[in-house]
Amino acid sequence: MTQAMTQAAVARDVESTVASFTADLQRLRTEISTMIVGQEGIIEGVMMCLLGGGHALLEGVPGLGKTMLVRTLAETIHATFSRIQFTPDLMPADIVGTNVITEDHGLKRFEFQKGPIFANILLADEINRATPKTQSALLEAMSEGSVTVAKQTYQLEKPFFVLATQNPLEMEGTYPLPEAQLDRFFFKLVVEYPGKEDLHTILDRTTTDHLPQPQAVIDKSRILEMRELVRKVPLARQIQDYAVRVVLATHPENPEATARSKKFMRYGASPRGLQSIILAAKIRALLEGRYAVAIDDIRHVAAPALRHRMIMNFEGEAEGIRTDAIIEEVLEATREG
């Protein structure tokens, strides 16, 4: 009897945990939506990156609210926020900080002056305009969660979330991110131009004297808790197998590769992409109020998780094939088990 009661209590506990996770995320999404009109998919993707412990690469034309999104996100989770506008003359020290000479009681000493990277949420605007050296400085921080200056390593505060943007139009004088660095982004989100209704709403909200002010709905610690829960969401072997087969199908040399993969792909997605898919799927399952990942979750997150990890060959580039089309075909072709 006691055991049954214990079991019931445990069950109630885990279900309430998941329910609160879902509710928090929903509140967070709602709060962000007060500032960002439309772009639900982008909001969800950004939240997934945040909860998955990764970073997001946003691609879109200027003026679509990318900075607003990051700022709003920072405010809703009560986190620090920095913004770096990447330019070709931007140096790594401009990002991570540098040692400066200071006098204290007559003694001169080097004192580390933190750069803008020391924030919970960092917006790296037009990251492809910086030189690779500067980009690599940021990317080290993204992967390690720490920066090293003058042999001194400084841990970044958790959660640390980078949201980099790229402008797909102005490619002249840019330094496209190498594949290895792109792989470090959890998602690549493509910001679409808002629809008519969304534009109306944007105008209504931004051209009047009543500007909405986002409120903090959760704090940073809650984000970290939620991250822990995400990683504990179970995954059936069959579904995991499906995800593996999806990723393998992007590799042109793999037997399960689709026709277009074989024809237009040079390299398929990396294992890191597979990790991103699974983590994102778990988050989506929780978002949906479920306790385990479904194949639909995999399908849902496959495109943002893989699109920047797949490298087209010359033929694919020449014909303007989009990786999303390849991914869509792969998802269609891969058996569910």
Next chain:
Amino acid sequence: MQASHNPGQPEGGAAPDTSPIHQVIARARRRLRGQRALDGATTATILAAAAALAVVFLIRIEVVDRAAGLALLAGAAGIIVLGAVGAAARRIDDEHIARRIDRASNLADRLSTAVAFSRGSVPSDDDQTHQLMHAAIRDGVRAVPRADVARATPFRAPADLRAALGFLAISALAAGLAIPTVDRAPHLYRVEPDHGAAGDQVTLIGAHLMNGIAHPLASLPARGALDASLGAPGVPAEATAATIPTPGQTGPMIRGFVPSDAQVTLGAGKDHRVRVLDWAADRILIQIPDGAPIGPTTLTAWLGGRAVGPLAFTVVDKKDPRYHKADSVVLDPDDRAYLDALLNEIKAVAKRDQVPELEDFAKQVEQLLQDAELGKISKEKLLEALAKAEAKLEQHAEPDQGDLDKQLAELGKQLSKDQLTKPLGDALQKPDLDKAQQELEKLAEKLDNHELTDKQQQELARQLEKAAKQLDDKQQQQQKQHDQNQQKLENDIRRLEKKKQEAKTEQERLDTERQLNKLKEELKKLDKDAEDKDQSDQRQALKRLSRDLEKAAEDMQKKPDQKDQKDQKDQKQDKDQQQQQQQASQKLKDAARETGRVDQDRRKQATQKKMSSQMEDLREAMRRAKQKGGKDGRDPFGRQNKNQDFAQRARGQRGQSQAWRPGQGQQPGQGQQGQGQQGQGQPQAGKEWGIGHDENLVGDPTQKSGNTKDGELQGKQGSQGGGTRETILAAAQKGFASERYRDVYGKYHQIVEDVMRTEKLPSSYKYYVKRYFAKIHPATAGGADAGDASGAPPGPPASPEDAK
């Protein structure tokens, strides 16, 4: 259903109850199995239909019998059941079913995930993870009510349904319509030919005639190989003859297999069995029995107890010209009667003159006519055979009988000079060779009996020697003369050839060539004459006669010396003398025999010469014989009918042809001074020519020697009788049996014979005239004709030479 505990589960944590999920899965599984069974059965139907098609084909071609075929068809149906069961029994994973339900019911993999987690397939040491798994299971259980099993496992038409239906349709068509039934029952189709006479071989054409008989395969026929065994081992053959000639078959035909439990019968029932010569799957060779009744009948084959047929068949008379060969000779009754008369005359003369060769010739011709009458030989063959028989008859004939007679006369003249040989010489001079032979035999007898004195013997020896020498001299002289003639001709030919080569003008060359050809012909004739003389039986016999006489003379001339010695020598020498005498006697006997041979051959040639007219008529009659189906076989003017009508009237009858048959006439003759001669009536003499007659007045004109009784009546010649004109008219209308007509006939015939002998007429004209007279020959003619001497029927009278 409770999920089992797995090692990854936290202590004390029991897995949630997943039985609702498994119930749903079980329901879906049943539906899936049903669908799979349907699919499997449909696919198996294709195979089953193909198998059924094969079975139907095998049944149709009788490779398998009906019962086995039905069993196989049932087996084919079993394939469908097996296909259904096999497909339904295949394992279906719970997760697979659950996933189908998830997809169909939009359950976001809740059921499949719950099933997977309940199996413990996700290893994890984290309690919270396990709690989440249990939560997922519970979530799945909660989602069960939303599960739409019917949608997840819909019943649909099997993928192979069209193919299966197609195969079924094809099989049904094949079973019902497409393949015609193979009929293996024995059948008889026809008999070739559809008619035949007794003794003829006919072939029954059919199919599957070996079916149903004992050991058909073990007893296959052994035709075509001469060294092959006849019939089959242990199966007696009906026929016993090893070789049976068949019409149109040049070589012998090996009798084949005749099954023991099969037979062919003639007519209804099994009583009249037919001799079976060969029995094969597609034909039966039989021989029509001798006693088969003429007329339409049937032929039935019996295989075991089963009757096959019957086939219509007509047993025909061998003499029925309708069934003779297309090119066979057609002899109308008058021609045949005329030929018979000729042959009878030849035979009678040959018998009278003791000329067996001529008699053989007549028999040979008679056989040819019989064959022709049976339609066995063509006209060409008939004429060819006749020419061959004539050539054989004339073989080794003497070309110059006068010269030979002259030699004999000179020989006789020489022998007449001595008293002892005078009768012999006189006989040779006549020549009467029969008497000469007797005289020689007498002399031999006298020698044997020692009736001759030594002097007489010496004189006889001298005469014989002289005679032999004279004969030799004559022959040598003739040979010398021939050689001289030959030499002269050859010289002339050489001279003319040279002249031809040296001819200056074309005309001269042509003239020379003409002369040259003439001489060559003469030389050829001379050689032929010499050759004929060399091969002449008479001359050969004469040579042997000369040698025998010479030898006899030699033997007799030795006798005096031997006698002188006898006085002085011993008994042994006496014996030698007797031997010499016997040898002389023997030689004289040999000479007598050779004289007889000369006489025989001379007689033969004389008879042949006498019968030359008849032989010529024979040839002409045969040459004029019609050929069935040929141009001359047609009778556009109904001449044959007219002739038959004439023959009837000439014999005093207008009745049915049956009345011609011998011995049919039963009614007494009605006429006074009637001419009825074959009826059994008792005619009474009257004052007038009778008008009535027996129905069977003359009997069958083609069977003159039938079993009829000729009654000879002498009509009274009086004033009531008409003149020649009336007589002929009456004879033409009422018959040729009157006495007066016979006189008129004899008178006219004699005139005609004289004209034909004295005038040069083509043989065909002569034939017409003779045949005409043969036709109007008096029906009661008796001793006036040569043929009647031997009881032969009325026929052409012998030539005047016969009377000599």
